[in-house]
Amino acid sequence: MKTNAVLEAIKNRRSVRTYTEQQVSKEDLDAILEAATYAPNGMHLETWHFTAIQNKEKLTLLNEHIRGAFAKSDDKRLQERGNNVNYNCYYHAPTLIIVSNEPTQWWAGMDCAVALENIFLAAQSLGIGSCWINQLGTTCDDPEVRAYLTSLGVPEHHKVYGCAALGYANTPLKEKKLKEDTITVVG
Numbered sequence: 001m002k003t004n005a006v007l008e009a010i011k012n013r014r015s016v017r018t019y020t021e022q023q024v025s026k027e028d029l030d031a032i033l034e035a036a037t038y039a040p041n042g043m044h045l046e047t048w049h050f051t052a053i054q055n056k057e058k059l060t061l062l063n064e065h066i067r068g069a070f071a072k073s074d075d076k077r078l079q080e081r082g083n084n085v086n087y088n089c090y091y092h093a094p095t096l097i098i099v100s101n102e103p104t105q106w107w108a109g110m111d112c113a114v115a116l117e118n119i120f121l122a123a124q125s126l127g128i129g130s131c132w133i134n135q136l137g138t139t140c141d142d143p144e145v146r147a148y149l150t151s152l153g154v155p156e157h158h159k160v161y162g163c164a165a166l167g168y169a170n171t172p173l174k175e176k177k178l179k180e181d182t183i184t185v186v187g
């Protein structure tokens with residue numbers, strides 16, 4: 001199989017769910033955020049926003065607000081998470097990038113998804129682990145969560161389509177098991 005640095009980064013990336021305390025440097029974070037803004041986006045509107053948080057207390061408080069929203073849910077599984085003091089949706093990663101967009105275009109979430117993949121691959125290329133964190137997707141419009149997101153700098157009318165946890169992996173990464181029959185090539 002043909003390979004190069006980009007293909008290796010794609011193939012070696014795995015979701016990281018245990019992190020060391022080591023913070024991502026400003027230089028690396030800046031490079032990752034810049035990579036995000038180079039992603040393709042519908043009609044080149046660039047209405048997305050990237051809110052990067054590296055403050056442990058602020059991340060803990062964000063998790064508390066998400067737990068609060070889950071605790072109000074009708075869904076038993078979410079209620080359990082909300083009431084579990086040990087639940088941490090971002091796996092205690094030292095950095096979290098919130099990726100949001102104006103929900104006015106139907107492809108707003110797609111813009112965010114391709115930006116997130118750029119984030120994951122840029123991080124991988126710098127030796128930094130990452131994971132997609134989805135819990136703000138369903139909780140960003142809870143009043144308490146929204147007020148806190150606004151205080152962090154997430155634009156008020158934006159929906160959160162995903163987040164990227166970033167940091168250094170604390171455990172070895174799993175090997176990828178490929179699912180069969182997911183590719184068709186028509187010659």
Ligand SMILES: Cc1cc2nc3c(=O)[nH]c(=O)nc-3n(C[C@H](O)[C@H](O)[C@H](O)COP(=O)(O)O)c2cc1C
Binds near residue numbers: 015131
């Ligand atoms: C749309 C989307 C949402 C996801 N949400 C979460 C999440 O909230 N928490 C999490 O741990 N992983 C989340 N993931 C990561 C997937 O679980 C992961 O990519 C999948 O298990 C394949 O593993 P790999 O990334 O290591 O290849 C999400 C991935 C995508 C694309």
